[in-house]
Amino acid sequence: MKLVDKPYQEKQKDEDGVIRDVWIFPLKVKDDQATNLVDDKIIKDNYEQKEKQAKKLSNDELHKKALESQSAKTSIRKTATKTYERNAYVSEYAKRRANGVCQLCDEPAPFNNKKGEPYLETHHIVWLSEGGPDTIENTVALCPNCHRKMHVLDSGEDKSILLNKAAGI
Structure with missing residues (x-):
């Protein structure tokens, strides 16, 4: 692994739901071969699962969760996708x-x-x-x-x- 950006701090919940300060170290796998790519379906499925959970929340709960999960940076993944060449x-x-x-x-x-x-x-x-x-x-x-x-x-x-x-x- 190698550090690809400056480490930064943000607030996150721990396993007990308590908000705490955590350090984020943006890392990247040194070997950039295709075997390190994540299938984009995994990313989409994960998002859809979280979307379903979000839809079940009240407006107040949703607002609270959105505020808690805000971050200056978003996670980035390299994904592998199929592309169809169109005529x-x-x-x-x-x-x-x-x-x-x-x-x-x-x-x-x-x-x-x-x-x-x-x-x-x-x-x-x-x-x-x-x-x-x-x-x-x-x-x-x-x-x-x-x-x-x-x-x-x-x-x-x-x-x-x-x-x-x-x-x-």
Whole structure:
């Protein structure tokens, strides 16, 4: 291990829930090989578990916990993720086919990008991570809200709407 930043102090609860001053020593593994990477799923699962716990708290309890857990620094992890190379031609085609209008809510793009073009996000109806193809029949252009909606809810009804639009129906 090697020290990668200045040690600092912060307040944390001990195992009995008593607030105490602790010293944090930002360390890094000297050997930076991929074997030292943490699977990003572990980080996400841990966060989701804490999120569920936070949702069960009253507003007062939540406020107290948020104040107690504040820190000037956040922990950093190197993670290993899978990345799917997307076809730039398929993505651009989906955006042009949408003509500046979200293909799910049928509303105009909420803003323009730095080039002045309507901002829509390319979305694979059947996700690449689930074996979906990177084709024009499986790709649509969505506003940021609908794009997030599809990744959170993944509604079958919305998928049907999008598949029809991608097929030109």
